[in-house]
Amino acid sequence: MGAPTYADDSRDPWVEYITLTDEQRTALRVVARTDSNRPLRSARRMIESDSAYAENGRDQPAPPLRVHVQAIACRNDNGLLSSGHTGQAYPELGEAISRVIFHTNEIFEGTGIKLFFNATADLEIRNDTQLNQDFIIPPSEQWKLTQNPPLTEAEIDEICNANSTIAHRNEVANNYVGKMVLLFAEGTSRFFDENKQHWIISNPSGGGFSWEDLSFVKLSAYVGTTNAATEDYATFLSHEVGHYLHLWHPFYKISLTSSENGNQSLTDQQKVELLTQRVKEVLNNELANGIPLENVLNILNADTAVVHDTPPDDSGELLHYLNRVANGGDGCGLIGEVNLTLKNGAIVSYSPDRSLVMSYFKGCLLTRQLNIRPVHGDARI
Incomplete structure (x- = not known):
């Protein structure tokens, strides 16, 4: 919650169609064989091969698009995660994120897009609750969570979105000109407790999101260090970077409640x-x-x-x-x-x-x- 509904991968409905300009398509080496307005799309298929690039009148393949990454590991204002723990230390985060970026570039291989990250220069830990949380319900409104009858799903969504931290996150991210900002943040979730018959706000959410109108990619706070963990996180990061690049989901979402x-x-x-x-x-x-x-x-x-x-x-x-x-x-x-x-x-x-x-x-x-x-x-x- 807190993201635009079409960009929130924890509760994602239909997504909007966004097409690229001719200049953007040229810069990204997007070659559409069926539709001149065909948008950028899923990794491993979103960019045609170099041979297709040459077929369309270009003698030399364009250089890859190097996307410079700024990583911000978020904590609350008190310097702690919501659990009270300090979180991963700077050296561990730098190593873990570097490995994730490496595997993400493997996934993007052949697309003409490559992420660039320097663990020394492009990583910081920031104590900022608004960066760390997706939404913050003020004390004056928290009584609504336990009211009887309970809030409907639409009503709780309205409260969460009204107290979204997106504006602050955009403001911070816009300070990093020329970089794609990755927020490694806890996020915030809400769920209805059937036993208590009211809504619960909890951290972390574990989800991620981004979209064309956001200046950042929101990711989960913890980055594992094992091979399996970094490879799994790389697929997660690739998906959210796709949203940052205006890609949408190819599916109609049918899920459990x-x-x-x-x-x-x-x-x-x-x-x-x-x-x-x-x-x-x-x-x-x-x-x-x-x-x-x-x-x-x-x-x-x-x-x-x-x-x-x-x-x-x-x-x-x-x-x-x-x-x-x-x-x-x-x-x-x-x-x-x-x-x-x-x-x-x-x-x-x-x-x-x-x-x-x-x-x-x-x-x-x-x-x-x-x-x-x-x-x-x-x-x-």
Whole structure:
């Protein structure tokens, strides 16, 4: 919360379409073969190859776009994280962020974009609660969190967004001219406590966001130092940098609610059934609205109007839980296709591309190296 709704990866709905000017496209080496206004898009596909660049009348490939990074590790005003801990020390942060940038550049390889970071010159730790938190509800309004009847989801969103720290974050980031500012910040989350029947504000949120109207990329505060941790964080960073570069999600988001996610009594199979029903409802509504069967899956392809080679995608939760059920808790298994029987008896199938960093398979990008297998038959899901 606290970010524009279309840029917040913790609660991301449809996203806006942003196209580049001819000058921006030339600078980024974007070559569109189908549409002169085709926007910049997902890493590993968003820039055509050097051969395509040459095919379009350019004898020499353009040099890579070097993006100079400024990293700000955020703490609250008292110099501590919300837990009371001091957080990672400067040397550990410098090493960890350097490794993350290295892996991020591996992901961006071939795109013409490369991040540049010097751990000595481009890192600082700043004690600033407004930088560290996504929103700060003043004491005069905190009584609203526990009012009876409880605030609706729309009402709590309105309060959080009204107290967003984005303006302050933009102001700070704008001081770093010529740099992309990465805020390693705790962030803030809100959830409804079913037992207490009121809203809870907590830290950290763990999420990240950015967008074209923001001067920063918000990331999570802790940066792991193991190989696995840095590689996972690199996929997270790549995704958020994509938003900074005006890229959007290629999916229609279908997910569990926050209360369902927190309900430990729900099994993975029950979550599969809930998500399956929701995908069916979306597709059946398309049929009810007169959309031909051959076009019904387009609703799951959020960028279909301008990008013609990204497949339908429900944002990944269904495949995550299908794989957990089939693989004893491993959400990154080989199941990559969903088959559904709609109310008219028709069977539809779709296979999201789990190698796109702008989708929500950030933790499973290695599936692009695997032979993905489908799930057949509605009874299976």
